[in-house]
Amino acid sequence: MAIIEINNISKTFVSSFGKKKVEALVNLTLSVEAGTIFGLLGPNGAGKTTLIKILLGITFPTNGDAMILGSRLSNFHLKERIGYLPENHRFPAYLTGGEVLNLFGRLSGLDGITLNKKADELLETVNLAAWKKTKIKNYSKGMMQRLGLAQAMINDPDIIFLDEPTDGVDPLGRKEIRDLLISLKNQGKTIFLNSHLLSEVEMISDSVGILNKGKLVKESSVYDLTESKEEYQLSVEGAHTIPYLSTQINKIDEETFNVKVSGLDELNKIIDELRKSGVLIRELKPLKTTLEDMFISIIKDSEGNKK
Amino acid sequence: MKNILILSLFTLREALSKKVFLFFIGISLLFLLVLAIIFSLIKTDSLLAFVNPAEEMVILQELLLHLRLIILSPIANLCLLLAIFSTAGFVPAMLEKGTIDLYLSKPISRAQLIIGKYLGAVLTVLINISFIIIGIWIIIAIKFGSWDPSFLWAVFTITFTFAVLYSIIILFNVITRGSIAGMMLAYFTFLILGPVLYEAKKRFGVLIESDFWRGVIDVFYYIFPKTTELMGLITVQLSSGKGIDEIQPVLTSFLFLILMVGLAIMVFRKKDF
Numbered sequence: 001m002a003i004i005e006i007n008n009i010s011k012t013f014v015s016s017f018g019k020k021k022v023e024a025l026v027n028l029t030l031s032v033e034a035g036t037i038f039g040l041l042g043p044n045g046a047g048k049t050t051l052i053k054i055l056l057g058i059t060f061p062t063n064g065d066a067m068i069l070g071s072r073l074s075n076f077h078l079k080e081r082i083g084y085l086p087e088n089h090r091f092p093a094y095l096t097g098g099e100v101l102n103l104f105g106r107l108s109g110l111d112g113i114t115l116n117k118k119a120d121e122l123l124e125t126v127n128l129a130a131w132k133k134t135k136i137k138n139y140s141k142g143m144m145q146r147l148g149l150a151q152a153m154i155n156d157p158d159i160i161f162l163d164e165p166t167d168g169v170d171p172l173g174r175k176e177i178r179d180l181l182i183s184l185k186n187q188g189k190t191i192f193l194n195s196h197l198l199s200e201v202e203m204i205s206d207s208v209g210i211l212n213k214g215k216l217v218k219e220s221s222v223y224d225l226t227e228s229k230e231e232y233q234l235s236v237e238g239a240h241t242i243p244y245l246s247t248q249i250n251k252i253d254e255e256t257f258n259v260k261v262s263g264l265d266e267l268n269k270i271i272d273e274l275r276k277s278g279v280l281i282r283e284l285k286p287l288k289t290t291l292e293d294m295f296i297s298i299i300k301d302s303e304g305n306k307k
Numbered sequence: 308m309k310n311i312l313i314l315s316l317f318t319l320r321e322a323l324s325k326k327v328f329l330f331f332i333g334i335s336l337l338f339l340l341v342l343a344i345i346f347s348l349i350k351t352d353s354l355l356a357f358v359n360p361a362e363e364m365v366i367l368q369e370l371l372l373h374l375r376l377i378i379l380s381p382i383a384n385l386c387l388l389l390a391i392f393s394t395a396g397f398v399p400a401m402l403e404k405g406t407i408d409l410y411l412s413k414p415i416s417r418a419q420l421i422i423g424k425y426l427g428a429v430l431t432v433l434i435n436i437s438f439i440i441i442g443i444w445i446i447i448a449i450k451f452g453s454w455d456p457s458f459l460w461a462v463f464t465i466t467f468t469f470a471v472l473y474s475i476i477i478l479f480n481v482i483t484r485g486s487i488a489g490m491m492l493a494y495f496t497f498l499i500l501g502p503v504l505y506e507a508k509k510r511f512g513v514l515i516e517s518d519f520w521r522g523v524i525d526v527f528y529y530i531f532p533k534t535t536e537l538m539g540l541i542t543v544q545l546s547s548g549k550g551i552d553e554i555q556p557v558l559t560s561f562l563f564l565i566l567m568v569g570l571a572i573m574v575f576r577k578k579d580f
Contacts, residue, residue, distance in 0.1 A: 090403055
């Protein structure tokens with residue numbers, strides 16, 4: 001079931017005197033399934049943040065509409081079920097970590113004991129319990145990011161929008177955030193993730209959308225994008241004795257070859273042939289396309305199509 | 308309503324964290340201390356030594372009235388100038404990139420955000436003004452034994468004048484996302500436009516023969532807030548225990564306030580962040 005449905009959304013920014021127009025989003029249609037992690041990818045200026053802001057009513061679309069949890073964007077009560085961590089968020093510096101959660105928790109409709117309990121629980125989850133009473137001006141960037149994440153979860157939302165959630169967080173912290181997002185997904189939450197760290201998106205996302213210059217150039221599951229295309233890398237000794245097989249073997253260097261096959265049977269036949277010819281196989285490993293490879297290729301294709 | 312209250316209280320909290328408000332409180336305390344020392348040096352008996360005992364109370368009341376007004380006038384103006392300066396940055400701070408996104412992602416309407424911030428600033432100024440006015444009132448009351456509460460009306464007239472001027476600030480805060488334009492226009496309205504329109508309407512209006520120009524002055528006079536009357540005649544009349552002669556300056560200023568806040572909400576509701 002689609003929990004976010006975006007229909008033909010366009011956004012054009014016009015400069016103060018109308019001289020310059022920037023098309024941030026062009027007829028974008030997209031849907032996100034409930035209980036999944038969706039990664040929105042794209043180069044800088046692709047329109048990722050604009051899309052999230054439109055979905056949250058922070059920016060208004062020029063055309064088109066969207067439904068979240070079955071409600072139109074204009075219904076601000078919808079936000080009672082949404083959490084958001086903006087990119088480069090700035091909490092009021094005079095507040096402590098606990099007060100930040102108190103402020104945004106109260107604005108989300110929580111109160112009293114429920115709010116205090118939830119705030120303590122979340123500070124514990126993001127490893128900031130010891131910093132609850134410290135003014136946030138003394139927090140590091142990673143701590144601010146973790147506090148931002150706690151703030152996005154304060155109202156126990158059904159959908160969480162995260163814009164570069166691991167920005168400024170060290171590798172250990174990033175791992176913790178990834179684990180947290182997976183645990184949220186397992187609780188049935190839907191996570192809409194903007195990130196330029198493709199390896200991280202690949203690790204946790206179920207599906208991705210790739211934006212370029214305001215247009216959605218690809219929408220697919222991560223599995224479909226990165227699945228092995230029956231291609232293997234073969235390292236051998238005695239390469240000079242390799243018999244002529246077919247064009248399925250491509251030479252990478254003197255001892256490394258890429259082998260493209262239609263299935264396991266064909267792969268084993270090739271290995272048999274090689275062994276008969278006295279070739280020593282040092283290593284055989286499946287070639288996997290990374291999300292980054294696919295991303296670069298898709299972006300290049302979309303640029304090429306325009307030209 | 309709950310959201311507005313939360314925002315107002317957090318705006319008050321923001322104000323208290325700013326040094327300018329500590330400065331305000333510090334200056335007020337210093338002023339009250341100096342006033343207390345000066346009053347402790349004045350002997351009431353010697354002041355009334357040459358007065359007929361039968362008229363002593365009447366003259367003392369008259370003396371107190373003038374004393375309060377002499378103290379009130381510069382203090383009220385100074386408080387207002389300082390209040391504008393110290394609150395002009397509240398809304399621009401909320402509109403900063405990264406902060407406004409957080410507020411707008413919560414289940415709170417844009418109108419509630421503006422009203423909450425507006426009332427928070429007014430509440431902050433109300434507390435500051437109350438602190439100094441009540442302080443002056445207590446010192447005078449202790450010295451002269453007169454506890455006439457009329458003087459405390461000044462708290463409301465000064466705060467109301469601030470509320471009217473702050474409505475201009477909040478509109479221009481929303482339009483420009485900065486504090487300078489709103490602050491400058493509020494100072495301009497208070498220090499130049501208000502007095503000029505007051506003089507033009509009340510004193511020189513009769514000297515203008517042309518109906519057209521008299522009409523133009525009337526239009527401007529009634530549209531813009533009457534800060535000169537609010538801080539002058541109306542404050543004096545109320546704080547000296549007399550009723551106000553004319554309610555029109557209060558009503559038209561209040562309508563101006565509603566218009567400015569309404570426009571601020573309208574602009575804010577259409578803005579992209």
